[in-house]
Amino acid sequence: MRETVDILISGGGVAGLAAAAAFGSAGWSVLCVDPAPPVTEAQAPGADLRTTAFLQPSVPVLEAAGLWSRLAPHAMPLQVMRIVDAGGPEPVARVVHDFDAGDVSARPFGWNLPNWLLRREFLARLDDLPDVRFRPGVATTRLITREAEALVSLSDGSLVSARLLIAADGRNSPMRQALGIGVQTLRYGQKALAFAVTHQAPHDNVSTEVHRAGGPFTLVPLPDHEGQPCSAVVWMDTGAEIARLQALPVAAFEAAMNERSAGLFGPLRLASALTVWPIIAQIADRFSGERTALMAEAAHVVPPIGAQGLNMSIADLGALLDLARDETLGTPAMLDAYHRRRWPEVKLRLHGVDLLNRASMLQAQPLRDARAAALNTLYTLGPVRRGLMQLGIGMR
Incomplete structure (x- = not known):
């Protein structure tokens, strides 16, 4: 045929x-x-538990395809990208900077969906x-x-x-x-864990990247789950570390992710299964x-x-x-x-x-200190900060 x-x-x-x-x-x-x-169901075997944030330039393409009207009722706006450096001797936030879409646009950076x-x-x-x-x-x-x-x-x-x-x-x-x-x-020797969590503190439509070593720990807003604030998490680290984390009992895994999140949202509770994804460029x-x-x-x-x-x-x-x-x-x-x-x-x-x-993967303390200093410098230079946000969104 x-x-x-x-x-x-x-x-x-x-x-x-x-x-x-x-x-x-x-x-x-x-x-x-x-x-x-x-x-097409979150609880089904093989479900992709990652989320996608559609940035501003993607929306007109989705509108022309007749897709955005279906997605918009489920989408969580991302107004602020929060970058946190927790690369000091202890896993606590030492540098926190908010990159607000309002500095470059009347609209959010994007909208997040599973x-x-x-x-x-x-x-x-x-x-x-x-x-x-x-x-x-x-x-x-x-x-x-x-x-x-x-x-x-x-x-x-x-x-x-x-x-x-x-x-x-x-x-x-x-x-x-x-x-x-x-x-x-390009191979990094990394993998990523994708899963959802609930937490006590509201996310306030803020996407948060926590940098320590091995790769970022990123929390992206989702709709409330069982009456509690909820976020999707992508946790990147070395392949060996991801394998170790994946094998932990739930209580031990929750303790590890609470330490890695620098306590920014209060206690995190696992709200989904774990899925693992290889990281390459x-x-x-x-x-x-x-x-x-x-x-x-x-x-x-x-x-x-x-x-x-x-x-x-x-x-x-x-x-x-x-x-x-x-x-x-x-x-x-x-x-x-x-x-x-x-x-x-x-x-x-x-x-x-x-x-x-590569900057997020840094293990040596002096290099992590240099990363924190660079984040401070980029944030305090207003034109540079706004230019980076526009580049990240894809604004022309």
């Missing part, structure tokens, strides 16, 4: 589903496939689009590109002809590999090939610092939408323009996140 569509999307994660909704809303015929059915909920709402949107089909449990297996089309074999035995193939199939993208596009990878040598665009983690991977990862993916999508015209969809002119627009910006952001992650 051979199918013909305008756009085939390999990968049905958050980025791939967003792309399907966006191009479907723009009137293109779209087929999206993914080998794993999406998990990843499992994103999948649920994105799938609901796809059901409303008559020219979009999502086929879970089906993988892309083979790719042949020609001047006029991409021919993709699927694991169910079907063959798809597409004017444009969008590879949104992860850091080990089979479609990227089929094109022979290489990657540059990666960028593809090119973001395009014949009749193919790479986006999201097929193109770039960054550590979860500063809410950059998925927002970079939405920026990829925005660029593709801007460049897509009926007469140019999937042509070399379109795809070369996409690569030129996105690759340099992604490279710059990857470099910045890499520096921040």
